[in-house]
Amino acid sequence: MTVVEIPQAPGPIEPSLRIRSTRVYRGPNVWSYEPAIHLVLDLGVLEYYPTHALPGFTEALVELFPGLQRHSCSRGREGGFIERLHEGTWLGHVAEHLALQLQQEAGHDVRRGKTRGVEDREGWYNVIFAFLDESVGLAAGELAVNIVNHLVQNNPEFDVEAELERFHNLVQRKAFGPSTQAIIEEAVSRDIPWTRLNGASLVQLGQGVHAQRIRATMTSRTPALAVDIAGDKNLTVKLLGSAGLPVPKSDVVRTMEGTVEAAKEIGFPVVVKPLDGNHGRGVCLNLQNEEDVREAYPIALAQSRRGVLQVESFVTGKDYRCLIIDGRMAAIAERVPAHVMGDGEHTVAELVDITNADPRRGYGHEKVLTRIKVDDAARELVEEQGYAMDAVPEAGVMVKLALTGNMSTGGISIDRTMDAHPDNVEIAEEAARLIGLDVAGIDFICPDITVPVRESGGAICEVNAAPGFRMHTHPTVGEPQFIAKPVVDLLFPPGTPSRVPIVAVTGTNGKTTTSRMLAHVMKGLGKKVGMTSTDGIIVDERLLITRDASGPKSAKMVLQNPRVDFAILEVARGGILREGLGYDRNDIAIVTNIQNDHLGMRGVKSLKDLADVKQVVVEAVPRDGFAVLNADDPYVRRMRHVCRGTIVWFSMDAPDSRVRQFIDERCVRGDRAVVLEPTEKGEMIVLKQGRRSMQLAWTHLLPSTFNGAARMNVANSLAAAGAAFAAGVPLHDIRQGLRTFTTSYYLSPGRLNRIEVDHAEVFVDYCHNPAGLDLLGEFVDRYVAGKNRAQRVRRTVVVGAAGDRRDQDIREMGELAAKWFDTVIIREDENLRRREVGEAARIIEEGARAVAADGGRATKIVTVLDELEATTKALDRARPNDVIVICADKHARVMATVEERTHLATPGAHTQEEQPGDPDFSPDERFASAEEDDAAAEAVTPNPADTQG
Incomplete structure (x- = not known):
């Protein structure tokens, strides 16, 4: 064990840990391959007090957060971080691990982090840690700093429990619902990129022309007309009834007297519910007489958006939810209303508290089960069953606290997917087809789902658009059903793409011209190119925004555009340092050169520092991707060590130079290259793959080179040709694109x-x-x-x-x-x-x-x-x-x-x-x-x- 030597402290221990700056990286960055939060922490006097110099600090920290004992840290084994605490580590490092642990306790599986000292600033540290939700990650970092300060010196005004509760409330507000989360997890497992489009459940899956959107379980392919029909319960019943499907008798009403008259005509018992309601709100069941209907009317009316109610015959039996996806039955759950089981010892109220103490229960949709709510309606229902809230039910007696089986009112679910009779499955599938929903929840009321409803009695009482998945993915009893798979299959059938090719172009000079050359080549193939540059955002040769658009926000705008099927993104140093790349990976990375520019800014003091920033795009190349690198630039040449894909070199050097010898050796080992070959007629651009060489074009015949005089555009042409070659563009189309690209203001504004x-x-x-x-x-x-x-x-x-x-x-x-x-x-x-x-x-x-x-x-x-x-x-x-x-x-x-x-x-x-x-x-x-x-x-x-x- 190596114990950190305690430096001479200039003053007494104080809670002096401070956040000096905060940065959010939303994609690969200079610190991490994944999204991360970067805090610059100033330890102040705590720089002189590592953890083993703070009496009781480690013990108090572990008591508050025992999960830290599982952190391996640099030791690579569980408990490694605790060892570091006892040996002595600095509090910036502690804040990093605590920020990760806070997110893990909130249900976010994040593990990566690092802490490094800030050069030339004693006591300042770069603290980097992963996040899943940006606001949650930022809150975790801030709370971690406050807790560390509190443990260093107790602050009576700082309530740890209250702060943790506030943090978890934030997590609950920001978290996706179980349905959305299930679909996202399935998409991630298939390498389908996703982007949250608002603070709720609107999510884009895929990129560009392949993008699809979901909001909860409603998809881009859900017909709006079908949603309107499903939202009109009376129309739904009529349509299903006209097709011969079993439905209850029903009528639409707008007044109390109309409701009473409709109930008499249909025949008691009846159900009164809002015509446009959801989640079982305002549904009043088993109304036996006129007085019950009058009492139910204001309850249902309060939950109706348009003031219209539906009265229908009360169908007795169990409540089943059939989930239909793309016309096929995906899962069936029996929904049991909120209830408690008597044990002969506890009162009804105590049984509710015991049931709600189940860690699976939470508020709303935050967990797999919802807490049972005891309101006036629940108390009345308990009284109707012959009990009071302070009564002790006999052992084994079920006391209902709600009539409807909705999960949102505290009900539970039992998986019945494998039990349903084929006739009932066929009826449910036909109902979804009639309404026109791609994802539908068919509510069956019948004595037993294993028996055909046409024989046992029963009916479809409702068809739901955007049905919840929670009862199927996390049933209280039975096996969970992986229903997100057919939803993602619906949006992205197996074998269909979800990503558009992304080419990232960086370097000091030549980025924009190279991007435009490549875009011109791809346009000749009929591609709808989305391009970002320092001049703006261009989609299919239309300038959408005029500004410096070489950052991650602009990249996201292009990847969200539904016309784009090929993305060329200019990536500048500033955007990488500020927010990272803004996407997870690029298929092709181009690095033109590393020259003297922007030095002395944002910690970039040398060409090596600048190269370290720009090589992020090379690090973001996957194994099946390509990096187009300038072999003539030593800083770019070194980037080959961080590239996981295939390298395409380009060089202006003479054939007998050391650089060309290096390229020839690399090509034999699998790399590719674009080089110049001098001939009697001029310079020829040659593509090399393995031992093969393919002539492309004379440099002096390319308009952008001004008869070969513009050597920078010769180099840019080589880079563009290499990227097009890597993208699989035929040589004829590469040649044609370069021969027709000019430096006119309309093709290349502001560039020669x-x-x-x-x-x-x-x-x-x-x-x-x-x-x-x-x-x-x-x-x-x-x-x-x-x-x-x-x-x-x-x-x-x-x-x-x-x-x-x-x-x-x-x-x-x-x-x-x-x-x-x-x-x-x-x-x-x-x-x-x-x-x-x-x-x-x-x-x-x-x-x-x-x-x-x-x-x-x-x-x-x-x-x-x-x-x-x-x-x-x-x-x-x-x-x-x-x-x-x-x-x-x-x-x-x-x-x-x-x-x-x-x-x-x-x-x-x-x-x-x-x-x-x-x-x-x-x-x-x-x-x-x-x-x-x-x-x-x-x-x-x-x-x-x-x-x-």
Whole structure:
């Protein structure tokens, strides 16, 4: 046994455990493969008091929660956690186990958790634990912290029992009913995903086009008309009677006098009940005379939503519920009204208390049986049987406390599924078909279900839509029936899919373009693609929401859309850190690259940290799935170690490189690859599987690559092709998709969109980090060289940076702008992200001027904070053959501004002197060479290097 050494405490013991932050992960995340709650706990002075340094703490904790003795903890055996408590462990670890135990005692089978120290914060701990219901898990975490503090130092105002009762009441409010829970458990056993759509029992099973919904036992396939018919008891009786099925005589009434007259006409004894009631509420049975009917009238009327009652003949016999699913009998239960059995010792009231003490009984539908309620009606019924509540019934005597056998009024059930006569089963099935319900509860009253009702007497007294399953799944007597299976079979017949293919795309750069390329390929196959990206949510090429939709909530919206049969989800770092993935797994994961962006944010301090976050999508790949990984990136290459599925590599490296040798070795072992093969005619994209190679397309013939100059889009094409190949798309369709995908604003808004203004070429791109700007500058260099122009081409960039990036990253944007472009126009994002106005622009300018003074390309640097003004300035100074790159923040507005100039700038409409001017530049600057620019305050030393074709 290793006992933790007690550190020197700076002060006395205090209940100082505090929750500093709370986060809910609703899917795979950086801590766990499953949904989890993440608390950051501050131990305060308790950091210096592990459990063995707190006298009596462990004993008091175990006395309150003996279930902790079963926790294995890191020891891997039962009782391991108790050993840790005696040896000494910190209270954040205790809070983790206590949060799990509280949920387990509430009936939620959760076991996974971990506690890790927060880097650079002494006494702070990351506490992660699993949950089934989000609100219950959060309440468990908060209560666990409060209980730990209470055990450290007794708080007289903190009542543990009252807090536990409040917690269990919350669990009861949030829990599914037994019927819904049974269906969900069956769905989970078949790997059918489910999502709760509200705080009650509305649940979606499956995803996208395969989705089905249930509310309790009502399904997506339950006809609304059939529900209305079943809700009208009079109409139900008439329909069944017209088909020759045994039903009682009945009539519909609206007044007390009408009720009395109907009872006389039908003949006593009668039943009075609400026409549109349920759960047996307001049903008054065995009314022998006119006075009984008058007394029953207000009771039934109080439970009627429309003020309409039904009077019917009283059929004697036992109460049976026949459950019919998809036209077939699934289960039969005999319902016995709430009662107690005399023992010759206890009063009726004491017998009720003894019966209600059964742990199977609870309030409402929270448990398999409902507590017996003693009200005025129950007391009257007891008196009619010759007893009072304080009387002692003889041994073996049954005293009823309700007339109806509903489980919701405290009744019990006896399974009779195997006992029913085939004729009675046929009658029940025919009744369900006549009403039109896919799931129906047929209420039979007859002397014995084993004898045909046509011979013994009896009738169908009611047909119920959305019948409860509790009496069948948890009968008081007899074998439970697994009736959720035929319900799930009804919604998802064996062999039918419940999931849509999910492709998760992550990385620093290229995510959106790769997603759009793949979506274009799948669209060519006729797929209804649901896609999330930083631009919004798109379903079947229709933009539904415009916003940054790269998080888990957007993913859920796509997977709930009934048109989607293929999902492509862009997954950003922020969403993973904030809430996890939002779904349980993805069939294909694409990781484009890991570059310098978002460092220093939310604990991500290095490229390795960033890779650890983004590899969550690779960890979410199942064994029959695929991970499309960039072999050229060492951080992405390492992700192969966490992938359970097949890897599809893509690489831009030369055939004789070490990376390609690595890929060839992996392909022999079962991996796949998409690579480039140089030929005399250009680069060929080649798919490799095992030892086979298949030619796909020339890179220079793909419009998105601009004759091969846009190397980032060559890489994106490789990634998209690899994912399509993994999804089973034929090579011809992959080829056709890539050949027809362009970077027009309509197919790829904000991603290398080209437009010509006054014979100058303008590229609009959502470039927001140094790696992206470096690729963009390289593209311009290749693009200009490929044009083979005789005259010098001036290059202008409009550049900005997100204010939440590190100063060094913002400065690097300026450095790269000055490295690749002649003129740098610096703007700021609309959202300054907690920086002062002009602060980010100043840092960019510092970097640009430093590089320009050190021999960089830039000869002019201007700051224009407003994005549209900066765009206008860049366009105003353009001359024919110039290349202008606008790194846009709000690309839609920028494109609108550029498009407007294309209508104004008609060729030949202006002379040289009449061309639109820029007041911040000299009048002749449009047509001046870079060397002749006015050496104003913004000018810097020009670079003598001159790029020509």
